[in-house]
Amino acid sequence: MEKQKTYGFLNNFIYALNIERKSNLRLLAITLIKPIGDIVGTLLNSYAPKYVLSFIENDLPLKTIIIYTIVICLIMLIFDIISTSCYNSFEFEYRKTEGYVEKKRMDKLFHTDFKNMESPDFLDYAQRAKTAVTRGSGFHGVLYESRNFIAQGTLMILSAVLIGIQNLLMMVCFIIISFGTAKILTYFTKLDKEKFSDAMAPTWRKMTYLESTTKNFDFAKDIRLFNMSNIFQRKLDDVNNVYNVKNKEHHNRWIVCNVDMELILLIQKVLMYTWLVYNVVTGAYQISDFVLYVGLVTTFHNSVGYVNWIYSSIRGNCLMINDYRNFIDWKEDKETADEKDGYITDINLNRFEFRFENVSFKYPGHDNYVLKNVNLTIKDGAKLAVVGVNGAGKTTFIKLMMKLYEPSEGRILLNGIDIKEYNREEYFKLFSPVFQNVESFAMPIYQNISFAEEDKTDMNKIHKVLEQSGLGEKINSYEKGVHTNLLKIFDKEGIDLSGGEKQRLAMARALYKDGKVVILDEPTAALDALAEDRMYREFENMIKGKTAVFISHRLGSTRFCDKIAMFEDGMIVEEGTHEELMAKNGKYAYMFGIQSQYYEEKQKNSDNAESTETTNNGDAKALKVEMEGGQ
Ligand SMILES: Nc1ncnc2c1ncn2[C@@H]1O[C@H](COP(=O)(O)OP(=O)(O)OP(=O)(O)O)[C@@H](O)[C@H]1O
Numbered sequence: 357m358e359k360q361k362t363y364g365f366l367n368n369f370i371y372a373l374n375i376e377r378k379s380n381l382r383l384l385a386i387t388l389i390k391p392i393g394d395i396v397g398t399l400l401n402s403y404a405p406k407y408v409l410s411f412i413e414n415d416l417p418l419k420t421i422i423i424y425t426i427v428i429c430l431i432m433l434i435f436d437i438i439s440t441s442c443y444n445s446f447e448f449e450y451r452k453t454e455g456y457v458e459k460k461r462m463d464k465l466f467h468t469d470f471k472n473m474e475s476p477d478f479l480d481y482a483q484r485a486k487t488a489v490t491r492g493s494g495f496h497g498v499l500y501e502s503r504n505f506i507a508q509g510t511l512m513i514l515s516a517v518l519i520g521i522q523n524l525l526m527m528v529c530f531i532i533i534s535f536g537t538a539k540i541l542t543y544f545t546k547l548d549k550e551k552f553s554d555a556m557a558p559t560w561r562k563m564t565y566l567e568s569t570t571k572n573f574d575f576a577k578d579i580r581l582f583n584m585s586n587i588f589q590r591k592l593d594d595v596n597n598v599y600n601v602k603n604k605e606h607h608n609r610w611i612v613c614n615v616d617m618e619l620i621l622l623i624q625k626v627l628m629y630t631w632l633v634y635n636v637v638t639g640a641y642q643i644s645d646f647v648l649y650v651g652l653v654t655t656f657h658n659s660v661g662y663v664n665w666i667y668s669s670i671r672g673n674c675l676m677i678n679d680y681r682n683f684i685d686w687k688e689d690k691e692t693a694d695e696k697d698g699y700i701t702d703i704n705l706n707r708f709e710f711r712f713e714n715v716s717f718k719y720p721g722h723d724n725y726v727l728k729n730v731n732l733t734i735k736d737g738a739k740l741a742v743v744g745v746n747g748a749g750k751t752t753f754i755k756l757m758m759k760l761y762e763p764s765e766g767r768i769l770l771n772g773i774d775i776k777e778y779n780r781e782e783y784f785k786l787f788s789p790v791f792q793n794v795e796s797f798a799m800p801i802y803q804n805i806s807f808a809e810e811d812k813t814d815m816n817k818i819h820k821v822l823e824q825s826g827l828g829e830k831i832n833s834y835e836k837g838v839h840t841n842l843l844k845i846f847d848k849e850g851i852d853l854s855g856g857e858k859q860r861l862a863m864a865r866a867l868y869k870d871g872k873v874v875i876l877d878e879p880t881a882a883l884d885a886l887a888e889d890r891m892y893r894e895f896e897n898m899i900k901g902k903t904a905v906f907i908s909h910r911l912g913s914t915r916f917c918d919k920i921a922m923f924e925d926g927m928i929v930e931e932g933t934h935e936e937l938m939a940k941n942g943k944y945a946y947m948f949g950i951q952s953q954y955y956e957e958k959q960k961n962s963d964n965a966e967s968t969e970t971t972n973n974g975d976a977k978a979l980k981v982e983m984e985g986g987q
Contacts, residue, residue: 368674372498379456383449386442393439394507400432402651409644457489470760480557481683488680497673505666512659515652533624534660537617541668544613552606562595628653700778707736708903714766728926739904741914744923750907788871792878794858798845802838825863855882874904911948
C-alpha cells in the first residue's frame with residue numbers, strides 16, 4: 357500500500373486557495389470581497405440600534421433622527437447587496453474550479469500505470485479523490501467556507517476586542533471557552549474522518565461497481581437470463597448494511613459532539629448575561645450601551661460558534677484535499693514515469709527485434725507466477741504465433757511486451773535496449789493491437805477509429821480501413837455514415853455493434869493506426885467463418901514486413917507465422933515452425949491432432965448432409981476456412 361503523505365491544515369488550505377487562483381481569479385475576488393460585506397453589515401446591526409437609541413436619549417429633532425436612521429439603513433443595504441451578490445455568484449463561478457480539479461483527477465486516471473487500475477488501494481484513493489471534488493465537500497467545502505471563516509473570524513476578534521475594552525476578564529473567559537469548543541470539534545472531525553470517510557472508501561467502491569454494473573447495457577443480458585438480480589441485491593444489501601452501521605455511528609458521534617459543545621457554550625452565555633445585567637443594574641451602562649453589548653455579545657457568541665463549525669468543516673475538507681493530493685501525486689513506477697530524464701522518447705526505429713530474457717511475472721497482489729523464466733527472441737519482421745490452453749499466459753506475455761506491466765524478474769529488450777528505458781507513451785505508439793474483447797466508445801464511428809478530432813482525422817483513410825475490415829457497407833448504410841454515434845449515451849439515435857462487428861472495428865483501428873508492431877490476440881474469436889477468411893487476408897497485408905505476434909486457439913490459422921511458441925502453465929514448452937513441431941510429435945502436434953479430428957468430423961457430417969440434401973457447398977467451404985483460419 358502506498359504510504360500516505362500528510363500535509364498540514366494550513367498547507368492544504370493554501371493549496372485550495374492556489375487552485376482557486378489558478379482556475380478562476382473572479383472566485384478568489386468573491387472569497388475576499390464577501391467577508392467585507394458580512395463584517396460591516398453585522399457590526400452595523402449591533403451599532404445601529406445603539407445610535408438610534410442615543411439620538412432619542414440626546415433629544416435630537418425627529419426629522420434629524422429619521423434622516424440619520426435612513427442613512428444608516430442605506431449603508432446597511434449597500435453592504436447587504438455586496439454580500440448577497442457575492443453569495444449568489446459563488447456557485448456559478450465555482451463551476452470553473454470544479455472543472456479544473458476534476459480534469460486533473462481524470463488526467464491521473466487516464467495516465468496512471470495500467471496495473472494501478474486493478475489495484476484496490478489505488479482505486480480507494482481514486483474514490484477519496486472523487487469525494488474531494490464533489491460539491492459540498494473537499495475543494496467546494498473549503499472555498500465556500502473560507503469566505504465565512506474570514507468574515508466570522510474577523511467578527512469574533514473585533515467583538516472580543518470591543519468587549520475586552522469593557523471587561524478584560526470576560527474576554528479571557530470567552531477566549532478559553534472558544535478554544536475548548538474548537539478542541540472538541542477538531543477531535544470529532546478527525547475521528548469521524550478515520551472512522552467514517554476513510555473506512556467507507558472500500559464500501560463506496562463496491563457500491564459504485566454494483567450500481568454501474570446494474571445499469572450497464574453490456575451486462576443486462578446476463579443479469580436477466582441468469583437471474584442475477586438476487587445475488588446483486590444480496591451484495592447490495594451487504595454493502596448497505598456496512599453503510600448503515602457506519603452511518604449510525606457517524607450520526608451518533610456528531611450528536612455527542614454537539615451536546616458537549618452546547619454545554620460549554622451555555623456557560624459562556626450565563627457569564628455574559630450576568631455581566632451585562634449587573635452593569636445595567638448598577639448604572640454603569642445606559643440602555644443604548646446595553647443594547648450595543650447585547651448585540652456584540654450575540655455577535656461574539658454566534659461568531660465563536662460559526663468559527664468553530666467552519667474551522668472544523670474546513671479542516672475535514674482539507675483532509676479530503678490531502679487525499680486528493682495523494683492521489684494526484686501517486687507515485688508512478690520509476691521505470692514507467694512519463695518524463696524522466698534520460699528516458700528514450702524518440703522511438704523512431706526502423707527495425708524491431710524483441711528479446712525476452714528470463715522473464716517471470718506475477719500480477720500485483722498475487723503470489724503465483726503467471727509467466728516463468730520465459731526466454732524468446734522475435735526477430736525483426738518475424739511473425740510469432742503464441743498458442744496454448746486457456747490461462748497458459750499468452751495474453752500476459754503480450755501485455756508485458758507492450759509494457760502494460762513490467763516483468764517481476766528478467767528483462768525485455770527492444771533492439772538490445774531494455775524496454776524500461778523507453779518513454780511509456782511513445783512506446784505505446786509502436787503497437788497496433790487487435791484484442792478479442794473490444795470496447796466501443798460513446799463517440800462517432802470515425803473517432804472510434806482515429807481517436808482524434810475531425811480536423812485531425814484522415815477521413816479517406818477511415819473509409820479505406822472500414823472497407824478493409826468489412827464494415828464499410830454497414831456504416832455507409834447509416835444516414836450519418838462515419839459520423840454516426842456509437843452507443844446511446846450522447847446521442848439517442850446512437851447505434852450498437854455486434855460482437856463480430858466490434859472485432860472488425862478493432863481491426864479498423866489497428867489498420868488506421870498503422871503501428872510498426874502488430875499484436876493480434878484472438879482477433880477473429882467473434883467472427884463467422886467467411887468474415888474470418890476475409891480478415892486473415894487483410895492480416896497478411898497488414899503485417900507484411902512488420903514484426904507481429906498472433907495469439908490463436910485455432911492452430912491451423914497460425915501457419916502463416918514463421919515461428920510458434922507453445923505456452924503451458926506460464927512456460928514456453930515448445931518452440932519452432934509448424935512443421936518442426938509436428939515432426940517433434942509433442943504437445944503441439946497432439947493439440948493440432950485433436951483439433952483436426954474435430955474439424956474433419958464436422959466436415960464429414962457436412963459432406964453427408966450435402967450429398968443427401970444436395971445443398972450448396974458454402975458450409976463445407978466455411979468449415980475448411982474455420983479450421984485453417986482463412987489459409
Ligand atoms: N489482472 C490479473 N490479475 C491476476 N491474475 C490474472 C490477471 N489476468 C490474468 N490473470 C491470470 O493469469 C493467468 C494467465 O492469464 P492469461 O490471460 O495470460 O492467459 P491466456 O493464455 O491468454 O488465456 P486465454 O487463452 O484464456 O485467453 C490466468 O491464470 C489468469 O487467471
